Amino acid sequence: MVRHAYEDRLLRVLDYVYAHLDGDLSLDTLADVAALSRFHFHRVFSAMTGETVAGFIRRVRLYKASHLLVRGEDEIECIAQLCGYPNPRSFARAFQDAFGLTPTAFRARGVEMPPLRLTEKGDYVMYEITIDDRAPAPFAGVAHKGDYMEIGQAFEVAAKTALSRGMGPVLGPMVGVYFSNPGEVPVEEMQSMAGFILTGDARLEPPLEPFALSGGRYAVLRHVGPYTGLRQAYDYLYGKWLPESGEEPRDGPPFEIYENTPMDTAPEDLVTLICAPIR
Incomplete structure (x- = not known):
């Protein structure tokens, strides 16, 4: 289906965001990665996935943090910075809101999250x-x-x-x-x-x-x-x-x-x- 071409573009965005959390994640840059018009990138992304680009980036940041907590030994403050959180308090608050555990408790539990995926919007009304x-x-x-x-x-x-x-x-x-x-x-x-x-x-x-x-x-x-x-x-x-x-x-x-x-x-x-x- 032609839809797959658009899905591939958004998957490129996912991979790019995951690899560049400490880099340029502006809408202009992500639109270029998706090969979509800057003006329409956000509309297409949110309509296909059901989440905003900002919400998606936040989800990727916290997913990568969960991965580093379980598989690595870096200090929590260092992980926060690697995932785009300059303030460990804001990181801890966002992490607990997302996963129901503090970063310290999540690391102690030692269970990884399922693989990161794009969300997909459900059924649409036809027009x-x-x-x-x-x-x-x-x-x-x-x-x-x-x-x-x-x-x-x-x-x-x-x-x-x-x-x-x-x-x-x-x-x-x-x-x-x-x-x-x-x-x-x-x-x-x-x-x-x-x-x-x-x-x-x-x-x-x-x-x-x-x-x-x-x-x-x-x-x-x-x-x-x-x-x-x-x-x-x-x-x-x-x-x-x-x-x-x-x-x-x-x-x-x-x-x-x-x-x-x-x-x-x-x-x-x-x-x-x-x-x-x-x-």
Whole structure:
């Protein structure tokens, strides 16, 4: 299956992290190891495995520590440093949280952990996905920082501002553009924009900002239902469909096109198109 190619990439990441716990484990470096776009690496990784990259690195650190405790004779402080913990207290706390034993008690018990493996996400809900060639599109929006589920206020500001300025005739579909990967940065630092595709010329002044939606090939997932279900849809798109499709992600943020709104539509009837750029 094509999926195996993606699994092999993530296994390369596992091997690299295990061998370089005291080195560069930045997302840029791990994306290069996986031969995936920096922008999409975290989405693919977390959707396929069900854990964040940071959580994975923490798990590998503690696994290697457990191995060194049982098979080696290094001091616990030295093992902590080898596994990326500069502070033995933080190491001891993290180790006990993970294994239920202090490093000293774990060493005394002398039982090794099972071989380290990637986790694998369970069953996915199925969605309809098509591939669409989209033309570049100008976009006018309001920047939002923080939880994506709170972007509604930015949409309200964008709509009221555009309509009060007489932009109604050039407003196309309502769109949300999502620049940050959930789990990669703290929720309060996630960046997005809420606004509209423009079908004609318009002069933009704050709080409206311009953004260009790039043209090209997109995988388009059709989601029907409340916005709270979108995370599950993203997991299917990046964790199952993409690895099995033979397609490669392309740099650029995914965006959502809203075919109706909660203003006049029941939650179960909301239709959202998730557009993910592919090569």
